Amino acid sequence: MNSFDQLSLKELVNEVSNGSLLGIPADYSGVPMHFTKALIKKGVKNLRLYCLPLTTIQGDMLIGSGCVSEIEAAAVTLGEFGLAPQFSHAIEHNDLVIKDSTCPALHAQLQATEKSVPFMPLRGVIGSDIQKYRKDWQIIKNPMNSSGVKDEPILLLPAVQLDVFVFHAACADRNGNIQIGRRRELATLAHASKKVFVTVEKILNDDFFENELTAATCLPALYIDGISVIKNGAWPCALPGVYPADNKEIKKYSIAAKTKQGFDEYMKYSLS
Amino acid sequence: MNKEIKREELLISQLADLLVHDKHVAVGAASPIPGAAALLAKEEAKAKNRRLRVTILHSNKYNNFTDGARELFDCAAQGRIDTFFLGGVQIDAQANINLVGTGEYPKVIKRFPGSFGSALMYFVVPQIILFREEHSPRTLVNKVDFISAPGVSDEKIYRPGGPKYLLTNRALFKFNKDLKKFSLLKLNQNETTEGIEKLTGFKFDVNKRVSVMSDPDISRLKILRNKIAPMVSEFYPEFADRIWGI
Numbered sequence: 415m416n417s418f419d420q421l422s423l424k425e426l427v428n429e430v431s432n433g434s435l436l437g438i439p440a441d442y443s444g445v446p447m448h449f450t451k452a453l454i455k456k457g458v459k460n461l462r463l464y465c466l467p468l469t470t471i472q473g474d475m476l477i478g479s480g481c482v483s484e485i486e487a488a489a490v491t492l493g494e495f496g497l498a499p500q501f502s503h504a505i506e507h508n509d510l511v512i513k514d515s516t517c518p519a520l521h522a523q524l525q526a527t528e529k530s531v532p533f534m535p536l537r538g539v540i541g542s543d544i545q546k547y548r549k550d551w552q553i554i555k556n557p558m559n560s561s562g563v564k565d566e567p568i569l570l571l572p573a574v575q576l577d578v579f580v581f582h583a584a585c586a587d588r589n590g591n592i593q594i595g596r597r598r599e600l601a602t603l604a605h606a607s608k609k610v611f612v613t614v615e616k617i618l619n620d621d622f623f624e625n626e627l628t629a630a631t632c633l634p635a636l637y638i639d640g641i642s643v644i645k646n647g648a649w650p651c652a653l654p655g656v657y658p659a660d661n662k663e664i665k666k667y668s669i670a671a672k673t674k675q676g677f678d679e680y681m682k683y684s685l686s
Numbered sequence: 687m688n689k690e691i692k693r694e695e696l697l698i699s700q701l702a703d704l705l706v707h708d709k710h711v712a713v714g715a716a717s718p719i720p721g722a723a724a725l726l727a728k729e730e731a732k733a734k735n736r737r738l739r740v741t742i743l744h745s746n747k748y749n750n751f752t753d754g755a756r757e758l759f760d761c762a763a764q765g766r767i768d769t770f771f772l773g774g775v776q777i778d779a780q781a782n783i784n785l786v787g788t789g790e791y792p793k794v795i796k797r798f799p800g801s802f803g804s805a806l807m808y809f810v811v812p813q814i815i816l817f818r819e820e821h822s823p824r825t826l827v828n829k830v831d832f833i834s835a836p837g838v839s840d841e842k843i844y845r846p847g848g849p850k851y852l853l854t855n856r857a858l859f860k861f862n863k864d865l866k867k868f869s870l871l872k873l874n875q876n877e878t879t880e881g882i883e884k885l886t887g888f889k890f891d892v893n894k895r896v897s898v899m900s901d902p903d904i905s906r907l908k909i910l911r912n913k914i915a916p917m918v919s920e921f922y923p924e925f926a927d928r929i930w931g932i
Contacts, residue, residue: 440755442744467755468715468800489785489800493716493744494924497798505787505797514786516805516834518759525756537763537844538806541836543791545805566844598754654746661923 418590421640426611427452429640430461430578433483437579437607438465438473441493441659443597445472445651446582446613448644454479455685463487464576466524466599467517471651471667474498477510478677486513488520494661495668500677514544519551519571521599526573527606533570540569579607582647583633584656586614590635591622595655604637611640613647615656687908691901693855694719694929695910696874697819699902700853701771702727704815705738708768712741712758712811715802718918718925720771720817721745725914726906741767745921759803762810765846770811772804773818776830779888780866781837781849783808783816784830791832801834808835811847816861821854823887838866857882858899859890867891872899 421429430436430453439445450472458481463473465487473490476482478500490501504510519536526534533552539545540553550572555565562568581600583592592612594600604610622628647653650663670680701723705711711724724740725748731738742748743758751757761767774783775798785804789795808814818825839845851871852859858872869891870882879892902910911930919926926932 443755468802487800489715489802491716491799494922502797506794508793512792514800516801517803518756518763518806521756521759536806538809538835540843541833541839542801542805543786543833544801546833547792563844565842567842568844596752596754598752599756600754602754602756 417588418586418635418638419640420617421611421642423449423452423642423644426580426613426640426642427456429609429611430458430580432458433460433462434577435462435464437576437603438463438469439581439600439603440466440468441470441651442654443600444582444594444653445470445648446580447472447649447651448647449580449582449613449642450475451685454481454681459483464574465490465520466603467515467520470498471664474500474671475681477501477504478671479681482510484511484513486515486520488515488517492664492668495665499668499671514547516542516544521602523571523574524576524602524606526571527575528602531573533572535568535570537568540567545569574606576603576607578609578611579603580611580613582613582644582653584615584653586612586617586641587620587622587632588617589621589623590638590641592633592635592638592641593622593628593631594633595631597654601633601637604633609639610637611642612638613642613644615643615645615647615653617641617643687904687911691907692929695902695907696899697853697855698723698726698910699906700858700872700899701815701817702730702906704813704851705769706731708738708813710739710741710767711769712743712762712767713771714743714758714807717771717773717817718922719819720815721922722910722914722918725917726910729909729913730906742921747920748917759806762807765810767811769813769815770807771815771817772808772835774816774825774830774834776825776827777816777818777852778827778830778837779868779890781816781852781861781868782830782833783835783837784832785834786832788831794831804835807847808849809839809843809845809847813850814848816849816852818852819855821856821882821885823885826854826885827887837861838863856885860893862891865891869893870896872897874899
């Protein structure tokens with residue numbers, strides 16, 4: 415028996431159902447763009463995006479295509495290419511619910527699930543409007559006598575478990591272990607998700623666990639539910655250490671997506 | 687070498703001056719000018735046999751972290767980062783910053799990216815430098831429409847960090863935590879205190895010895911253009927191309 419399930423893109427897309435809480439990696443950690451376009455083509459609806467901690471073109475495309483009903487993020491942006499136009503438009507026209515957050519809170523909520531504890535405390539944040547509008551967050555007084563300052567107000571964040579998380583990586587080994595390098599937030603996302611799927615550039619006939627260096631930089635197969643081989647699967651986003659972002663293409667998108675017509679035309683060309 | 691100094695180069699130089707006592711400076715998203723300033727300060731520190739570490743979040747090369755994106759926040763909370771930069775769509779009299787949008791939240795008129803890590807970093811990093819190029823009554827407001835991170839906190843709240851300076855393309859202010867107020871420290875060339883008062887949407891104190899921002903000297907300019915510019919192009923290619931044509 416194979417030590418992992420190799421899936422077709424179609425099988426992979428079918429793993430994401432309407433209404434799923436979908437984990438979204440940041441632009442520096444392997445964005446599964448090819449998969450995202452297939453998901454848009456399928457016409458998935460009411461996705462809830464959980465961004466760790468931000469999203470760029472992936473989130474903007476999903477929102478513009480009407481696939482998203484809610485997003486939890488610390489930022490949605492096209493980085494050097496300005497605002498995420500479809501996201502901003504959706505928020506300004508009340509078409510999208512946003513749970514505004516801050517990066518460390520998005521990490522901590524998943525870290526709580528990693529440890530299987532119901533909540534995680536975090537310092538800072540108190541007194542911000544982020545905290546004011548997050549009714550799912552609570553402030554308590556530090557009950558500890560021996561750590562921190564007794565009765566210091568501290569924020570508690572609920573554990574969040576994702577339904578499904580999909581990312582793109584450089585390679586898998588023959589046992590289905592995934593190389594993630596220093597992008598350890600991918601491990602956090604995977605640990606906190608019910609299902610995890612990965613698109614990779616290639617599958618190597620190696621065993622990452624035979625070597626200390628490759629063992630330390632991989633996400634073990636035990637967290638992975640399926641792998642698809644997709645060459646250039648992050649394009650036009652970067653795949654760290656493998657290829658840079660295609661800035662020309664992202665710029666093209668940033669200009670096109672400023673209007674509904676421009677966005678539709680871009681997506682028609684992009685999905686064809 | 688072209689001796690004409692670009693506005694961005696002057697701002698990089700101003701920021702570099704504020705980093706001379708640091709051991710570790712971190713730079714977050716969408717911050718080419720702070721990024722260049724941190725690398726410049728590092729290079730100058732090296733020449734003085736002093737070690738300054740720089741972490742540029744959006745770079746693979748100039749990045750000290752291996753534990754994922756959360757490490758920046760954990761590292762900052764541990765007190766291992768001396769200076770960090772934050773911006774804002776709006777910054778107000780009490781140094782509250784808004785990175786979310788204008789209008790009455792959640793029904794904003796204009797939506798911006800979001801708060802990023804500001805709501806923790808502002809609390810735990812000892813020297814936060816607020817940096818916003820546009821200096822106008824729409825960016826420097828009396829009260830922000832949304833508080834991504836508050837400038838000051840109740841004394842019961844754990845807060846070793848907070849705002850120290852605000853730099854715009856027209857002026858440098860220092861923030862006084864006790865008075866909860868900015869104080870004008872330096873003016874860009876061609877600016878006057880009266881002019882700055884008109885362009886600032888909040889009231890501020892004026893330091894007794896307001897000075898004019900000095901241009902980077904030739905040696906600093908050389909380091910910036912010859913050494914730092916190519917480094918910046920690795921993580922902010924658009925910016926490096928626009929300013930230095932590389």
